[in-house]
Amino acid sequence: MPFLAKAQCVTDSIMPIRGLSIAAPQAKSCDRFVAFIEKELAPRGVNTLILRVDYNYAYKTHPELRNDTTLTEKDVKKIVGVCKKNGIKIVPQINLLGHQSWASKEERLLKVYPQFDETPWVKMPEKYDWPNSDGLYCKSYCPLHPDVHKIVFELIDELTEVFEANDFHAGLDEVFYLGEEKCPRCAGRDKAELFAGEVNLIRNHLAQKNRKLWMWGDRLIDGQQTGMGMWEASMNCTHRAIDLIAKDIFICDWHYERPDKTAIYFAMKGFNVATCVWNKHEVSMLQTQDIIKFRKESSPAMQERFKGxxxxFWGSAESMVDNFDKSAEPDREPTKAFLNVFDYVKRLSKP
Structure with a gap:
């Protein structure tokens, strides 16, 4: 067995998923991003790329939902090609349900189809501040609107097909507007059931073509009982949805301030889970050590649910690539966390 193949097998046994979640690059930066995958990600053992595309692709099914500058099919195939060459799985993402606006700007879905807005009475401010009297962080679409899913599912199908992907990430994080009293469809509904209904609907659509749903896990954690609050957990009762959704959904469990061990909670509930880290490299290292420990010290059934x-990375793809350019001087803290995690796993993986 060649050395590289042997090392790969050892790495997989320690940590099956070694991923990066990052925004899709701009079209003008696509070649640079492809080179970054080849020169930086692949040698460090990255084998999963969650690519946050949203409306930055030249959709043919719904061209009205394209952003002004988008990746073309040709651009996407360059990314697909380099990932295939290096054994990297692509999981494309469109933020669904929540995150339909950011700051003072609506995202394309609600901008083009304002009738899908869960809270049309909440107007986008000229200058965004948090906190605010409307409780506006990000807008949501109404999960019970009769026309929204036809459009959303067509985007999902097109994106997964062009990326040749067997998995799709739907976001589903930080959903604050749901089941609002003024919504003619959602008012009075159980928010956990509403959230679970949307999750299962997306999951079932993907399952028709043997694709799997990935999602962030924060809305499935009880923010009050855990003390994790409204960002990394739910304070509007959606956490009960964890017992209402399909167990084959992949959970991306993110915590950035502390190495909270909720991956155990998801695994005990029967879900495959990956711990998601960000910019605090010391916290990231503890989280990495935890997931390796969980895989070693849990029961055989539980071990295999801790995937990695x-x-x-919450800046642009271009800014991360810049962080690997010694001539640039951006904030390198997120990059430091990335390097520490993958260098640590690589050291453990030496045969």
Missing amino acids: IVVT
Whole structure:
């Protein structure tokens, strides 16, 4: 067995998923991003790329939902090609349900189809501040609107097909607007059931073509009982949905301030889970050590549910690539966390 193949097998046994979640690059930066995958990600053993595409692709099914500058099919195939060459799984993402706006700007779905808005009475401010009297963080679409899923599912199908992907990430994080009293469809509904209904609907659509749903896990954690609050957990009762959704959904369990051990909770509930880290490299290292420990010290059934680590990067793809350019001087803290995690796993994986 060649050395590389042997090392790969050892790495997989320690941590099956070694991922990066990052925004899709701009079209003009696509070649640079492809080179980054080849030169930086692959040699460090990254085998999963969650690519946050949203409306930055030249959709043919719904061209009205394209952003002004988008990746073309040709651009996407370049990314697909380099990932195939290096054994990297692509999981494309569109933020669904929540995150339909950011700051003072609506995202394309609600901008083009305002009738899908769960809270049309909440107007986008000229200048965004948090906190605010409307409780506006990000808008949501109404999960019970009769026309929204036809459009959403067509986007999912097109994106997964062009990326040749067997898995799709739907976001589903930080959903604050759900089951609002003024919504003619959602008012009075149980928010856990509403959330679970949307999750299962997306999951079932993907399952028709043997694809799997990935999602962030924060809305499935009880923010009050855990003390984790409204960001990394739920304070509007959606956490009960964890017992209402399909067990084959992959959970991306993110915590950035502390190495909270909720991966155990998801695994005990029967879900495959990856711990997701960000910019605090000391916390990221503890989280990495935890997931390896869980795989070693749990029961055989539980061991296989702890799938690994996903490093998240919340700047642009271009800024992360810049962080690997010694001539640039951006904030390198998220990059430090990324390097520490993957260098640590690589050291453990030496045969």
